Amino acid sequence: MKAYERLLNYVVVRTPSDENSETVPSSKCQFNLAGVLEKEMKELGLTEVFTDEQCYLYGKLPATPGYEGKDSIGFIAHMDTVADFCDSEIYPVITENYNGEDLALGNSGRILSTQNFPHLKTLKGRTLITSDGTTILGADDKAGIAEILTMVERLQAEHIPHGPICVAFTPDEEIGTGASHFNVEAFGAKYAYTLDGDTEGEIQYENFNACKASFEITGFNVHPGSSKDTMINASLVAMEINQMLPGMETPRGTEEYEGFYHLTNMSGDVAFAQLNYIVRDHNKEFFESRKNTLRLIEKNLNEK
Numbered sequence: 001m002k003a004y005e006r007l008l009n010y011v012v013v014r015t016p017s018d019e020n021s022e023t024v025p026s027s028k029c030q031f032n033l034a035g036v037l038e039k040e041m042k043e044l045g046l047t048e049v050f051t052d053e054q055c056y057l058y059g060k061l062p063a064t065p066g067y068e069g070k071d072s073i074g075f076i077a078h079m080d081t082v083a084d085f086c087d088s089e090i091y092p093v094i095t096e097n098y099n100g101e102d103l104a105l106g107n108s109g110r111i112l113s114t115q116n117f118p119h120l121k122t123l124k125g126r127t128l129i130t131s132d133g134t135t136i137l138g139a140d141d142k143a144g145i146a147e148i149l150t151m152v153e154r155l156q157a158e159h160i161p162h163g164p165i166c167v168a169f170t171p172d173e174e175i176g177t178g179a180s181h182f183n184v185e186a187f188g189a190k191y192a193y194t195l196d197g198d199t200e201g202e203i204q205y206e207n208f209n210a211c212k213a214s215f216e217i218t219g220f221n222v223h224p225g226s227s228k229d230t231m232i233n234a235s236l237v238a239m240e241i242n243q244m245l246p247g248m249e250t251p252r253g254t255e256e257y258e259g260f261y262h263l264t265n266m267s268g269d270v271a272f273a274q275l276n277y278i279v280r281d282h283n284k285e286f287f288e289s290r291k292n293t294l295r296l297i298e299k300n301l302n303e304k
């Protein structure tokens with residue numbers, strides 16, 4: 001089977017993770033894909049295949065004769081997708097011999113424009129797989145899963161000699177907890193690659209530090225006609241908080257190793273407001289200092 005055929009099978013199994021959930025995995029639907037994959041892994045001849053109760057799926061491809069003593073190499077991908085734009089059934093669309101121009105997403109009226117995505121032009125002549133514009137596709141990271149299992153199939157079909165190979169598929173990567181319950185011992189690899197990048201042929205060998213930051217602001221709501229020096233408008237306090245952060249240190253204003261505060265979501269009225277950020281920095285010290293900045297804002301505004 002080709003990798004893209006596997007991808008088409010996997011994307012229709014919806015697996016959004018849920019950042020508001022307290023359970024592991026964060027959404028039960030991730031077990032649906034784990035079930036499909038576990039069966040497929042056994043059929044492909046992987047050994048020690050099992051899904052644990054937290055929806056981590058492991059398997060091994062034993063070394064070919066003479067290679068048993070080699071270091072074991074692992075391959076990892078995640079089963080969940082983002083939760084945005086994922087409420088209805090997923091219909092993948094295949095575009096063969098792509099013409100390099102703006103690409104319509106099904107009949108949704110949405111397009112992938114070459115202006116917003118200049119990379120598209122380099123794909124002229126290739127076959128593209130997209131969603132129909134009503135949902136995400138979920139190629140992140142089901143493409144990774146498809147590639148790993150196709151590799152496993154091909155190693156065997158073409159009798160390619162190899163050392164011990166370990167495979168793992170994890171839940172909840174998109175909500176930042178994919179590694180939290182990963183069983184390194186059961187996985188069994190000495191080195192591993194995660195297939196979850198973006199550009200074709202790229203290998204990333206570093207990672208950044210990341211956390212979420214959430215401000216909850218309780219205001220004091222009184223009648224606006226008689227609120228002089230008493231009303232505390234939670235939404236205005238929220239705006240004040242964001243104002244205190246360096247305006248340039250956003251995803252738009254930074255690149256490469258530069259860290260940022262990214263406001264992902266805000267809501268509020270007079271009585272209550274909320275700000276949600278993600279914070280990233282490659283440099284651990286800078287990362288800690290970003291967290292201190294946020295705590296300092298918290299402290300100062302509470303004192304005020």
Ligand SMILES: [Zn+2]
Pocket residue numbers: 078140141173196
């Ligand atoms: Zn991913």
